[in-house]
Amino acid sequence: MSHIAVERNRRRQMNEHLQVLRSLTPCFYIKRGDQASIIGGVIEFIKELHQVLHSLESKKRRMSLSPSPAPSPRVPLQLISTPPSECNSLIRNTIHNENVKELGACCNSVAANVEAKISGSNVVLKTVSQRIPGQIVKIINVLETHFFEVLHLNISSMEDTVLYSFVIKIGLECQLSVEELAAEVQKSFCSDKV
Template identity: 70%
Template sequence: MSHITVERNRRRQMNEHLKVLRSLTPCFYIKRGDQASIIGGAIEFIKEMQQLLHSLETKKKRKSLSPSPSPSSRPSVLQLTSPPPLASCSPFEAVKELSACCNSSVADVEAKISGSNVILKTLSKSIPGQVVRIISLLEREAFEILHLSISSMEDTVLYSFVIKIGLQCKLSVEELAFEVQQSFSQELLALTF
C-alpha cells in the first residue's frame, strides 16, 4: 500500500471513531464539532461519570456501615471548599472556582461557581417529582437554567444543572446548596406522613 492510501484509511477510521465518540457523549459537553472539542467534551463527561461512580461507591460504603439511617437526620454542616486541582485544569482555574457541599442521608448536593455560571449537582435515591421541585426553587430564586442532565443507575439519580445567576438572585452558593438540600428533606418528610 502506498503512504497516501494508509493515511487516507487512518483519517477515515479516525473520523468514524470521532462520530461514535460524539454520539456517545451528551451534546452539552461538546461545544463545537471539531476534533479537539469532541475529545475534550468526552473527557469531561468521563470525569463526571467517574465522580458519580466514586460518589455511589462512597454512599454504598456509608450505607453498609450504618444500615438504618434516620430519615429525619439533619444535613451536615455546609463546607466551603476550593475543589482540588484536576490534572486537566491549571491551578489558576482551580482557585477561581468555589463550591459548597451539603450532604445528608437523603441526598448529596454540591453547588460550584464556574466562571459566570453555577454547576449544581444532586445525588439521591429517585424521588418522584424532585427535579420539578428543584427547578421551581431555582426559578423562584432568580436562577436561569441553561442545561439539565439526568443520569440514573438502579434507584439512584444524579441531576446536573448548569444555571446562570439572575440579577434578582440573592442566594450565595452555600445558601443555594442548603436550600436544594432542604427540598429533598421536606419531600422525604411529606412521604413518611
C-alpha cells in the same frame, strides 16, 4: 495494500470512532466539532462520571458502616428527613484555568449529595440521589423561588440512582450564598410537597 489506502482506512476509522464518541457525549461538553474539542469534551464527561462513581461508592460505604438500618429500596426517599444542621458543608477555593476562582459548597445526607459551584457568572449544581418521582420539579421550584434561571440540565441515571447537573444563571434579585443554595436544594429532597 498501498500506503495511501492504509492511511485513508485509518482516517475513516478515526472519524467513525470520533462520531461514536460525539454521539455518546452530551452536547454540553462539546463546544465545537473539531477532533480536539470532541476528545476534550469526552474527557470532561468521563471525569464527571468518575466523580459520580466515587460519590456512589462513598455513599455505599457510609450506608454499610451506618449503625442504623438503611431504608428499604421500596421506601421513597422523601420520607427520610435530614435536618439541614446535619448537612456537611464544605467550602473550597480552587484556581480554575489561571485567574478565575471557583467557590463551591457541598451538602450531603442519606437522601442526596448536593454540590454547588460558582463558575464565572453561572452556578454549576449537581445532585446525586436515588430516583424520586417529581424531584426534578422540586429542585427547579427551589431555583426559581430564589431567582435562578436554568440554562442547561443534564440527567444521567444508572439503575436506581440519578445525577442531575444544572448550569444556572444567578438572577439580580438572588440573595443566597452557594452554601445556602446547596442547603435549600438538599431540603427539597426531604419535603413531601411537589
